[in-house]
Amino acid sequence: MSQAAHLDKLPPEPEKATLEGRNKVLGFWLFLGGETVLFGTLFATFIALRNSVLDGPTGIELFSLSITAIATFILLTSSLTSVFAIQAMHHKNIKNMLTWLGVTVVLGLGFLVLEIYEFYEYVAHDGFGFTTSAFSSSFYALVGFHGAHVALGVLWISLLMLQIKKKGLTTVTAPKIYVASLYWHFIDVVWVFIFTIVYLMGKVG
Amino acid sequence: MEANQEQVQDRVKRGRIHEGPRNHIIAFGISIFLTLLAFMAVANSALDATFIKIFIVILAVFQAVIQLAFWMHMKDRGHFFQILFLATGAFVAITAFIMAVYWVWW
Structure with missing residues (x-):
């Protein structure tokens, strides 16, 4: 079957067309519920320990509002571009879908570069390592865990793009794209709380 | 391409595609606005810290x-x-949050 004829037969919302696809999305929400618990406990730990700085630097000394603002803007925009990818998928426009997924991956990489630079500055110039204080440990655990999620998301979406190129958009591959987009949005929602509770509150004191 | 767009619009009207990008872009605008507001509040040292x-x-x-409702x-x-x-996840998270704020001290 040619690619065009195949796409004509694809239902309007291919991610929800099969029971397997619907179950995949539902199961992924159960996973996101677990992720909420994971990040909730990391946030709680951070909130309990954020003032236990020992002799190490405090949040007010460390954090830069401009870097946090740029990182926030990058991640927020990448969430929107992953929405555009799903919209393109619903329009059965594979080329646009791959383009928007590519933009999402590039923005995710930009966010990671910024975070790695930030951590490097803290460790190399501010003497703020993982074991410096309870504040530093809980900070790196929370923000680092989120960064690891971004890194995994970048890898995941990149691999999905390769798979789409190989297998095309079908009722099997569409739920995977949809679920990856949900994951990416969730990472962005977690970041909303990180920039608020870690960085902005850290600046307030 | 244009004919394709019309077909898409037709399917949107008949509810076969649930929505266009409009709501998602509005959600993006609201998110940017709320983020700016938060950064401005923190940058404004005249305000009370607790507030x-x-x-x-x-x-x-x-x-x-907003993001859960529209984007997800x-x-x-x-x-x-x-x-x-x-x-359920949020319930556990909020319980941990309350514990961290009110029960834990070092």
Whole structure:
């Protein structure tokens, strides 16, 4: 079957067309519920320990509002571009879908570069390592865990793009794209709380 | 391409594709606005610290709800289990949060 004829037969919302696809999305929400618990406990730990700085630097000394603002803007925009990818998928426009997924991956990489630079500055110039204080440990655990999620998301979406190129958009591959987009949005929602509770509150004191 | 767009619009009207990008772009605009508001509140040193903290947490919760509703489609029909799963996670998270704020001290 040619690619065009195949796409004509694809239902309007291919991610929800099969029971397997619907179950995949539902199961992924159960996973996101677990992720909420994971990040909730990391946030709680951070909130309990954020003032236990020992002799190490405090949040007010460390954090830069401009870097946090740029990182926030990058991640927020990448969430929107992953929405555009799903919209393109619903329009059965594979080329646009791959383009928007590519933009999402590039923005995710930009966010990671910024975070790695930030951590490097803290460790190399501010003497703020993982074991410096309870504040530093809980900070790196929370923000680092989120960064690891971004890194995994970048890898995941990149691999999905390769798979789409190989297998095309079908009722099997569409739920995977949809679920990856949900994951990416969730990472962005977690970041909303990180920039608020870690960085902005850290600046307030 | 143009004919294709018309077909798409037709399917949107008949409810076969649930929505266009409009709501998602509005959600993006609201998110940017709430983020700017939070950063401006923190940059404004004239405000009371406790007020700023409460204010920015409310903004964060509001932004999270907007993103969950629009970008993650929670506002759409048939999302009971999605809401149940996430609410259960949020319940544990909020319990841990309360414990951290009121019970733990070093």
